[in-house]
Amino acid sequence: MSAVAVRHAAVSYGGREVLQDITLDVAAGQVVAILGANGSGKSTLIRAILGLVPLRSGSIELFGTPQRRFRQWARIGYVPQRMGAGSGVPATVGEVVASGRLARRGIFRPSGAADRAAVQAALEDVGLLDRIGDPVSTLSGGQQQRTLIARALAGQPELLILDEPTAGVDAASQDAFAGALRRFGAAGGTILLVAHELGPIEPLIDKAVVVHHGRIAYEGAVPEPAGHHGDPGHDHVHPHAEAERPAICVAPTDRMPTR
Structure with missing residues (x-):
């Protein structure tokens, strides 16, 4: 069974078609990377x-289970782009990670020993157990992102x-992400991730899917970058014409920029 099955999906914003005829399968136990330029x-x-x-069409x-009838959201952990935790959230690292248990236990049940053990295990997995009682606002950007991954893992x-998950974070956090994902x-576990640059995550990828102008332009092994798209300073923003051949923008591990 597929963990995720997308069939001929289309999405529009304000009359502009953002996704067109997307068909994608993520098999259980697979690690799939979705790659592409900004705005793709x-x-x-x-x-x-x-x-x-919402989808405009497709499924x-x-x-x-059809998504509209799916209710077992505890089976899915989500790590969004960067954390807003540094901007005024009065919570500790442990409290943020503990919120990842809510979908599993429900909001009206108090936390128990299993919840506390899961929080500690998740923080240990990303190398932040020693910061469990610290305000999340005191963490670096990379540590905040590790906290989000721990919240999902919990x-x-x-x-x-x-x-x-690795956009704009330090090398130590990139290595911690890769280790946590490898163990998961x-x-x-099944992993679906969006990335510009894979860095230490690259060896984990079973399948790469390149999205270009709202369509899947490539599906297979992680592609090598072509020409200037592999340069260390390349910013991956491509206002190309529709007729241009899609650029596959994946920075390999040995060209991962230091941030």
Whole structure:
């Protein structure tokens, strides 16, 4: 069974078609990376899969159930782009990660020993257990992003969906992400992630899907970047004409820019 099955999906914003005729399968236990330039539609695809934006046409199934009837959201962990935690959220690292248990236990049940153990295990997995009592606003950007991954892992999902988890974070956090994802996958978890640059995550990828102008332009092994798209300073923003051949923008590990 596919963990995610997208069939001929289309999404429009204000009359503008953002995704067109997207068909995609993510098999259980697979690690799939969605790649592409800024504005290509890859983050919109993730949000459509999660039901955060409506489809204009087509269908999506999660674990064999039509998305509109899917209710087992504890089976899915979501890591959005960067955390707003540094901007005035009065919570500790442990409290943020503990919120990842709500879908599993329900909001009206108090936390128990299993919840506390899951929070500690998730923080240990991303290398932040020693910061469990610290205000999340005191963390670096990379540590905040690791906190978001720990929050998703604490819910003990079967499918982990991540939207550019390594964008703009330090090398230590990139390595911590890769280690946590490797262990999650080794335990049978399914991973679907959006990325510009894979860095240390690249060896984990089973399938790459390149989105270009709202359509899937490529599906297969992680492609090598072509020409200037592989240069360290390339910003991956492509206002190309529709007729131009799609640029596949994936920075390999040895060209990962230091941030």
